[in-house]
Amino acid sequence: MNLHLRSQFIIHNSQLKLSGSKSETNRLLLLQALYPNIVLENASDSDDSKVMTKALQSDEMVKDIHHAGTAMRFLTAFYTIQEGKEVILTGSSRMKERPIQILVDALRQLGAQIEYAEKEGFPPLRITGKKIVRNKVTLKADVSSQYISAMLLIAPKLENGLELTLEGAITSVPYIKMTLALLNEIGVKTSFEGNVIKVSHAEAIDKRKVTVESDWSSVSYFYSVVALSAIGTEIKLTSYKQNSLQGDSVLAEIYNELGISTTFENDSIIVKKVNFQEKELNRNLNASPDIAQTIAVTCLGLGIGCHLTGLHTLKIKETDRLEALKNELGKMGASVSVTNDSLTLTPTSEINKNIHIKTYQDHRMAMAFAPLALKVPIVIEEADVVSKSYPSFWEDFKSIGILVNPV
Structure with missing residues (x-):
């Protein structure tokens, strides 16, 4: 199943309950x-x-x-x-x-x-x-x-x-x-x-x-959505703990560098875009490599560069995620270089439209690239691969205002 994604609008006060980690x-x-x-x-x-x-x-x-x-x-x-x-x-x-x-x-x-x-x-x-x-x-x-x-x-x-x-x-x-x-x-x-x-x-x-606390890896895609939206956009998500056991909860700290605030309210988080300063992002993701794809795509969408290290485990995941990112980000117009444990992205001034993103039987490739629909229309190939970790992903994506149609 291939899906064509394009931006309609992001519902300002969207609320989602994500499945357990x-x-x-x-x-x-x-x-x-x-x-x-x-x-x-x-x-x-x-x-x-x-x-x-x-x-x-x-x-x-x-x-x-x-x-x-x-x-x-x-x-x-x-x-x-x-x-x-x-x-x-x-x-x-x-x-x-x-x-x-x-x-x-x-x-x-x-x-x-x-x-x-x-x-x-x-x-x-x-x-x-x-x-x-x-x-x-x-x-x-x-x-x-x-x-x-x-x-x-x-x-x-x-x-x-x-x-x-x-x-x-x-x-x-x-x-x-x-x-x-x-x-x-x-x-x-x-x-x-x-x-x-x-x-x-x-x-x-x-x-x-x-x-079980809700999944921080899954919430990363909504951090990306908010980052690629207008200042003031916010999404409320449940159920999350401020003292999370999950390494990917470092998202709150990382996306703060991109102008995103995270507010804990009872068992929920409110993710809001408060500002944006154009500067390159440099992070060692040794402790949270599963969010590397999301961060790289966010940087492409924001028109900023990034240098991500600590990624050596990505080569033995569902696919070689470093090579997969190099291929697909390159198709969007970015310049990308990878080593055995790092990825460096130089952004493009104009992101290519209606590019078919290959997912390589990897759920995170599909979900990481989806937020780019806020910038340009995009096609996600074999989009049903998301069921590996997040079966309701496309329904949740529609619910916040993104148009998702089979092609």
């Missing part, structure tokens, strides 16, 4: 499988979370998690401790190109039984669950924080808990802290000192309700 939901779904006393509220309605739920609840031996990278990492760890159960974890053709050897090697250090069903170092995996008694492991920390979180999530069910030593610069620290905070919230003791994380054993926990 995919990152929090998927962590809590795994913890709920380990501790059925957990009750979830405001869980994500994303494809990734649905895939995670189905895999955890299904009795089928083959678990196909499609494009869901988080599910692949978390479930790899989960099934290693399901004693006597054998599963095959597989996914899309792109998933079979996404490396998982660092996580598999770490789990094998603990004694896990995992085999590569096809290519060494990549899914699909054949996992035979067993009792794990070892409790010390070393893991490279500079590739994906999801490997670390996968280990931490199963740690309280290991007979002797877990002592995890991290090697190298730690990527996406907020996501690790999110995992530890959720473990603490359900009553599991943890510590994170220097490069060592410890998680205590917890055979059972008391019954408790956990409410």
Whole structure:
């Protein structure tokens, strides 16, 4: 499905309620499988979370998690401790190109039984669950924080808990802290000192309700909408916390540089354009790489340059996001250069109209480019890819005043 987008007007006082965080939901779904006393509220309605739920609840031996990278990492760890159960974890053709050897090697250090069903170092995996008694492991920390979180999530069910030593610069620290905070919230003791994380054993926990905060990655697209609108434009969004566990909540700070204010009101945020000063944006996004696409497109729309670093994990996402951004921003008229961990954009004085944006089976490519409709008409190819994280995205986009039509 291709969609043609063009600006009509932005409803000044738009209000939206966004689904729960995919990152929090998927962590809590795994913890709920380990501790059925957990009750979830405001869980994500994303494809990734649905895939995670189905895999955890299904009795089928083959678990196909499609494009869901988080599910692949978390479930790899989960099934290693399901004693006597054998599963095959597989996914899309792109998933079979996404490396998982660092996580598999770490789990094998603990004694896990995992085999590569096809290519060494990549899914699909054949996992035979067993009792794990070892409790010390070393893991490279500079590739994906999801490997670390996968280990931490199963740690309280290991007979002797877990002592995890991290090697190298730690990527996406907020996501690790999110995992530890959720473990603490359900009553599991943890510590994170220097490069060592410890998680205590917890055979059972008391019954408790956990409410998932709405997704900050999803709200980034509305920050972009407000940034590309007239001064005075505002959108109210729920449900958000000022002391969020999500690393992408740094959006409020980043977009403040672009003249956007964020006001917390009860469980909502009000995002408003208050001013704009034309200057290049320079940010290290090592702790929040998922918002890089949104920020780059916002800068293009504002006619300003940007230099974004800390992006090395983007090369192993749904697509190579750095190359994808270079290609599609270039089609819009910008000059873009990328390295293994950075993107530099030099804007164009005139953005090209009615360009077809390729999405590369990547939900964030579709949503990041959508706000450009406020500047020029644009076509988003394979637009239904947004269901991976935000199924109601196009309906919400229409509701704030942007025309969205199939082509």
